[in-house]
Amino acid sequence: MTDDAYLFLVDDPAAPLGAPATAAGDLACLETPAVRAWLDAHGVTAVSPNVRLLPPEETGAIPDGAEKLPVPLDDDELNRLRHALMPGALARVEEELLAYRDCAGERDALLARAAAAGVPPHRIVELTGEDPRTVASVAARGQGRPSDPGPRQR
Template identity: 60%
Template sequence: MTDDAYLVLVNGTGSTLGVPPGAVGDLVCMDTPAVRAWLHAFGITANSPQLRLVPPEATSAVPEDAERLPVPLGEEELSRVRHQAVPRDVARLEDELLAYRSITDGRDALLTRALAAGVPAHRVAELTGEDLAVVEAAAR
């Protein structure tokens, strides 16, 4: 496995390899001179149906003879590529996990603020669904 994502030219338009770059939204790498020159060399555009973006963990599926270019992706960009590359039912579950993360982000700070404001630990546990021991640990 490699740490690089790859732009890959595939034979035919029915490939399930990676995702079309346009499906991911704006990617910084698509505006780099290296990518523009590579696309130009093959006479294609960023919207070509033969162009696919493959995340690092899937590069072993790229055919040996396929034209490819390693591209740098930021963490958020790579997350979007991976999200687009999974089946729809998995993508929906990933969306739920992201929503869960956004809800629980800052949980300890919220528990601490509630306790500091005088909300009893048992009431915080009742309202949040957290175990009382977890709430009490936030007070320490």
């Protein structure tokens, strides 16, 4: 396995292997001199239905003898590529997971803002469903106090 995704050419545009190179949106690698030269050498453009892209974990599926080129993708580009390769239902669930991650990443800041605004900790717990110890810990950090680790196990 490689750490790079691969651009490659398929003979039949109806082949289900990989995603069209543009399916993952604008990719920085498509504007590099190396990729431009590779595309020119094969007489295709990035929007050609014969130009496909696979993420690193799937490059073993590229047929032997296929014209291919390793291309680096950043994390966002790689996520978009993987998303483009998924069936619709799975892609929707992944979108929900990403939305959760984005929301959960802001959790501590939101809890701290609520505590600083004067929302009582028990109400924050009721509204968020967070553990009372988590709310107390975040609220204490927001006020510059050491957090209370909660009840101790003996």
